[in-house]
Amino acid sequence: MAEGVGMSSDLVSNGDLLADLTDEQRAAVMHGEGPLLILAGAGSGKTRVITRRVAYLLRQGVRPGSILAITFTNKAAGEMRNRVEALVPGNRVFVSTFHSLGARLLRQYADRLEIDRNFTIYDMDDRNKIVKEALESAGIDNVRFTPERIGGGISKAKNQLLTPRQYEQTANDFFSQTVSKVYGTYQKRLRVANAMDFDDLLYLPAMALKLNEELRRDLDARFKYVLIDEYQDTNSAQYEIAKRLSQDYQNLCVVGDPDQSIYKWRGSDIKNIMDFERDFPSARVITLARNYRSTKAILAAADAVISHNKQRKKKTLVTDNGQGDPVRVLTFDNGLEEAEGVVMRIKDDVQAGKARYRDHAVFMRINALTRSLESAFVKHGVPFQIVKGLAFFDRKENKDVLAYLRLLVNPQDTISFLRAVNEPVRGIGKVSLERLVRYAEENEMGYLAAAGQVAKITDIRGKAATGLRDFHRLMTDLRSHLELPPHELIKLVLDKSGYRKMLVDSGEDEDADRLANVEELVTAAAQFHAEDATRGLGDFLEQITLASDVDSWDEAADHVSVMTLHAAKGLEFPIVYLLAVEHGLLPHERSLAKEEDIEEERRLCFVGMTRAMKQLNLCHSRLREFRGQALYAVPSMFLDELPADVERIDRAGRRNQPRSAIDEWRAKTNLALTGVADKNVTPTTGLKPKPVEIKPTIPDGVDTDYSVGAVVQHEEYGIGQVTNMSGFGALRRIKIRFAAAGEKTFVADKVKLKMVRRK
DNA sequence: CTGCTCGGCCTTTTT
C-alpha cells in the first residue's frame, strides 16, 4: 500500500486540512510563498504533507493550472492527483514525473524547439541498439565495452547536461574517450529516427529552459508553484528544470530524505538537496523527524544500520509507536529453503489469521532473485505479484506489435522499422536490409520511405524486393487509419500484417500464449481509450514506455508483493522480508570498490527496512545459487550492524519442511556444511542442491480453479464459457467465449469471475 | 540470400 494510506485521516474529504497534523506538518502545509525544503524522514508522512499542501494552496485560491507537482512514478502521480481532487473537488492539478513532464513539454513546444512532435520515445533496449549502430559506424569493435556500458556513459553525460563537445573536453580516460567517440553519432542517429531516449526527455527541456529565456519565463509564470517529491534523487538535468522554473516565482517546495538517496548510479546528486539552502538563501527548512509507520524495534534497527554511513547528516527518527516484535535475522541453508521458508511463514501467518497476503512484501536487491521465489509461491498456492522488470509489454510479441504502431506514428523510426519489417517473415534478410539502410542513408530518407522506392535500389531483387514493397504498401494503408482509436488500430495491424495469422497457424503452444498476449494488448488499449477518449495512439505508446515497474502493481489485490528494493521506495507494508542480505548482493559486489557506493547500498538497505510497519525479517542463506552455480554466501556486513536485541533464527527453513536436498547431500557425504566451506567442495561435485521438483501448477486455494469448459459469469460481459487456459502464476491467462462479446482473454489472477458451472 | 538452430557469453539497481 502506498505511504499514508493506512491513516484514516487521509480520507478527510473537503474537511479540515490541518486538524490532524503535527506542528511541523502544519507549518509545511501552510507555508506561503518562497522556497521550502522539507526534510522528511522515512515514514514521516511526507506524501500526505505534499498532498495537503497542494490542496491548501488551492483553497487559498491558487489556480490549479499554476501548480506543478513532480513525483517519482506515474502511479504516485495518479494517486496524488486523485487525493487532491478528493480534498478539493473539481480541481485537477498537473501531477507528473519529470520524464512525463519532459515529453509533454517537448510535444507542446515542438514548433518553438524545432522538433517533430510525433517523436518516438526509445527505451533502454532501443537505446542500446542505436549505440551498437553508432559503435559500428565509428568502426569501434564493441568487444572492449558493451553497448550497455557505452549507453550508460552517454546517459550520464546527458544527465549532467554535457553536450558531445563538452563531454569530449572532460573525457580523460579510455572509457570516456570511447563514449565521446560515439556520443555525437548516437545523438544524430536518434534525431534521424525522430526519437528521444529517456535522458532526452530531461536534457532537451533543461537545455531549452537554460538557453531560451522567453520560453523559460513563460513556463516559470505558468507554473508558479512547483512541488517536487523525492528530491534527493534528482539529477543535474532535473535540478536545472526545477531551478529554471522557479526564478521569477520562487515557490519551489522540495521534499526528500538524504538517507533514501538510492539513484546515484544513474546520475542523481545528493548535493541537490544538501545545497538547497545555498541555492535558495531565503528557503525555509522544515524537518519531519517523527515516524508514524514503524515500531520502535524496526526504527532502532534501521537507525543502527544507517548510522554507519559517514557521509551523512546525523539524524534520529523517533516514534510513539510501540516496541513491537523484535527484528528477525533468518538464516537458511540455501536459496531454495529461503524461498520456501519465507513463503511458508507468510502462509502460516495468513492461515493463523494474523494477517492477509497483501500485508506482506518481499524485497530483493536484484531482479534475478525473484525467480526462485516465484516457484515457491506457485508451489504453495500463495497469491503473489512480482512488480518486475520483464513486464507484459516487454514480451517479444507485444514489442513486435508495438513496433508497427510506433512506425505508424513516426515513419522515421529506424529501430521499429527494423523490428517490424520481417515479422512475420517476408523474405527480407540481413543483407537486403543492409542495402536498404545504405540507400536510405545516402539519400537522407527514412527506412520506410526507402522501402517505398525499392525499385530504385538495384541490388535488392526477388523475394526481398517484393517483401519490402508489400511492407511499404501495408504501412501506407495502415497510416490512412491513424485516426482510429488505439485498440481498433492494433486489431487492424494484427489482421493486415499477417501477425495474427502467423500465430494462429503455428500450432505451437507458445504461439497460442503469444496470441493471447497480443489480444490482451488490444484490451489494454481499449481500456486506455475508455478512460479518456481524447488520447490517441501516440499517448498510448508514450504511457507504455514511460510506465515504471510499480505502475503495474496492483495494490488493492490480496497478494504478496515481490519487488526490488529500488521499486519499494515510497511504499509501506505491515510485514516485510528482505531476501539475500548477503555480501556481494547487498551490498552488491559492483559497489564494493568504493566506500561511497557501499554507503548507497546501505541506504538501499535502510529504505527496505523502513518500509516495514510491524514486522521486519532479514534473510540470508549459506549457499546461494547463481548462474547455475552454487556458491558459499557470506552474511552482509549490514547484518553485523544491527543492534544486539535482534532475534537470530538459524536454519529457519527447516521448520515445516520436507527434508531438503542439501540435508540429503549432507547425510550422504557425512559432512557438516560449515566445516567444508572451501574450494575442495565445488558445486560440480554435488554440492549444488538439486531443486525440489516444482511443477508449474495452478495455485490452489484462490479462485483460479477454472478449467476449459467451465461456465462463468463476468460482471461486464455476462455469461461465458472458458475455451482456453495458458501460462501460470501471474502470467496465467484465461480465454472465455461470451454470447454477445465473443472471445476475450484475461489475466486469470486479476479477472473477477463467478463460477456458474464447473466442468 | 534467407532463416533456423545451436552454442557461447553475460548478468545491479531504472525513468
Add this chain to the structure above:
DNA sequence: GGCCGAGCAG
C-alpha cells in the same frame, strides 16, 4: 536463464 552471433541447410 536469456540473447546474440556463427554456421548450416534450403
